[in-house]
Amino acid sequence: MKISGHIKMEDKRLLSIAKEVIKLEINSLKKLQTSIGPSFQKIIKIILKCKNGKIIISGVGKSGIIARKWAATLSSTGTPSFFLDASSASHGDMGQITSNDIVILISLSGESDELKNIIQFTSRNRNIKLIGITSKKDSILYKNADIKMLLPNVKEAGFGGFVPTSSTTVQIALGDAIAMTCMTYKKFGKVDFKKFHPSGSLSIKLKTVEDLMVTGNKIPFIKEKVSMKIALRNLTKRGLGTLVVKNRLNNTIGILTDGDVKRMSNLNSNFMNLKIGNFMKKNPISVDKDTLVAEALSIMNERKITSLCVHQNKKKSKTVGFIHIHNILDANIT
Numbered sequence: 595m596k597i598s599g600h601i602k603m604e605d606k607r608l609l610s611i612a613k614e615v616i617k618l619e620i621n622s623l624k625k626l627q628t629s630i631g632p633s634f635q636k637i638i639k640i641i642l643k644c645k646n647g648k649i650i651i652s653g654v655g656k657s658g659i660i661a662r663k664w665a666a667t668l669s670s671t672g673t674p675s676f677f678l679d680a681s682s683a684s685h686g687d688m689g690q691i692t693s694n695d696i697v698i699l700i701s702l703s704g705e706s707d708e709l710k711n712i713i714q715f716t717s718r719n720r721n722i723k724l725i726g727i728t729s730k731k732d733s734i735l736y737k738n739a740d741i742k743m744l745l746p747n748v749k750e751a752g753f754g755g756f757v758p759t760s761s762t763t764v765q766i767a768l769g770d771a772i773a774m775t776c777m778t779y780k781k782f783g784k785v786d787f788k789k790f791h792p793s794g795s796l797s798i799k800l801k802t803v804e805d806l807m808v809t810g811n812k813i814p815f816i817k818e819k820v821s822m823k824i825a826l827r828n829l830t831k832r833g834l835g836t837l838v839v840k841n842r843l844n845n846t847i848g849i850l851t852d853g854d855v856k857r858m859s860n861l862n863s864n865f866m867n868l869k870i871g872n873f874m875k876k877n878p879i880s881v882d883k884d885t886l887v888a889e890a891l892s893i894m895n896e897r898k899i900t901s902l903c904v905h906q907n908k909k910k911s912k913t914v915g916f917i918h919i920h921n922i923l924d925a926n927i928t
Contacts (some may be wrong), residue, residue, distance in 0.1 A: 615751040615759065622748035622760035623767055630771070633743040637725055638775050640696060640741060641673060647694030649675035651681065654706040656758045657765060661700050664769035670775050672782035678706035688712070693721040701726075702745075702761050704733025713738050727768065729761065741767075799927070803890050804883040806925055807904050807915030814916060815840055818847060818871040826855055827871045834918050836901045839874045845911040846903060848874030878903050880910045887917075887927050893921055 641649060650666060653661035661677055668675040678690060678697075688711070691697060695714050699709050704726065716724040717738055726739025729747055736742050745768070751759040814832040816825060818839050828837055828850050838850040850870055858865045858873050865873070879889055880903040890902055904915035 595611065614685075617729065618749055618751045619760050619763045620744070622764050625746035625748055626764045626767055629744070629746050633741065634771070636741045637743060637772060638779070640723055640725070640777065641772070641776055644694070644696050647692070647696060647812055648689055648700070649696050650678050651675055651698045651700070652678040652680050652709065652712060653700035654680050654708045656762050657700040657702060657706075660762060660765045660769065661698075663766060664698070664773070665775040667769060671777040672780045673776045674774065678712075680712060683715075684708065684711045688715050690783070691715065691722060693719060696723045696725060698725040698727065699735055699739075700765055701728050701733070702730075702758065702765075704728035704730045704735035707737060727765070772853070777787060794858060799886075799888060799924065800841055801887045801927060802883065803881055803885045803887055803904050803917050804904070804915065806887060806921040807883070807917040808921070809915050811917070813913060814838055815913075816850070816870065817842075817873070818869070820870050821866065821871065822855070822858070822868050822870055823866040825850055826866070834901065836916075836917070836918075837870075838878070838903055838913055838916060839870060840913075846880070846913040847911075848876045849878040849903070850874045880905045880913065882908075883915060887922055887925070890917060891922050891927065893918070894922075 598826070615891045619672060649665075649762070650924045651661045651668075658677075658680065665675040665677040678687060683690075691712075697712065701709055711825065713724065713735060716722045723740045724738065725743045726735040727745065728735045728742075729745040731744055732737060736744065745764055748760040748764060749755055750757055750761060798840075814828070814834050814837045816828055816837045816839055818841050820828075825837060829850075830834070837850045838846055839850060841847050848871070850873060854873055854875065879893065879897060879899065883904050883906045894900060894902065900920075901916065901918045903910075903913045904917060905912055906914055
């Protein structure tokens, strides 16, 4: 199909508009980056000190949508927060704000009528701290906030520059910066993050060996003095293809696999009456219970094995769990 020159020119125009939008938003983020300073530090410090209160975030319009995002990101990274609808706050929901709380209001103009009632309410209680995020220094929000952060003036993208674009990008980025900084100071790691996302795809990737391993009587333990005849019976019964060998002190000293049994049967016709200790592999590979399942699978593939012993607190001789490759595959972790 032949494409006219006019349409080709329009295609170039479309790309030009999109690139200009992104360029303006990148420039706005650069301005935000240079504006990060003492005000940001004060915000982080007061959030980290909030032990007995709540973090409440509100805004109107696009800023309200972004406030929801702030609350969600903070909550999922170790700083419990919730969004307060500014309109509903004036009709009873203001009661959600109590002493020792921190209220964060996001507003480009700092003059939104819906926020004025929240500002007035927080100003009556000295135990409630108000953080104001705005781009207008002479606004009611900036003047009344206990901690105030002035957002840089940025050029909005699009014809006329009246659609919130660059300014909302700045607000989103600031919220992410606050959340990530708090997360880092709280030493909130992958395991913590997984607890808050038990059903997400990311949680699957963050599963640890402890989440999937078998424990207690399900671990295929066997004593080192047992005969190969009994060991073979246990291998069949357990159905895991591996036995974990323990000594009289209940320390793990080796493993025996069905592959080992097959090789021994070809070499010695009387092997069934011999002790398992003569054929086991010593010093079996063991991983800590907090090891990511993906890493455990990588170890199995690299060593060409199908199972691992599991220990905790660096005590490799004390097996607390056992994980088979089937446990991993059944959890859809590949």
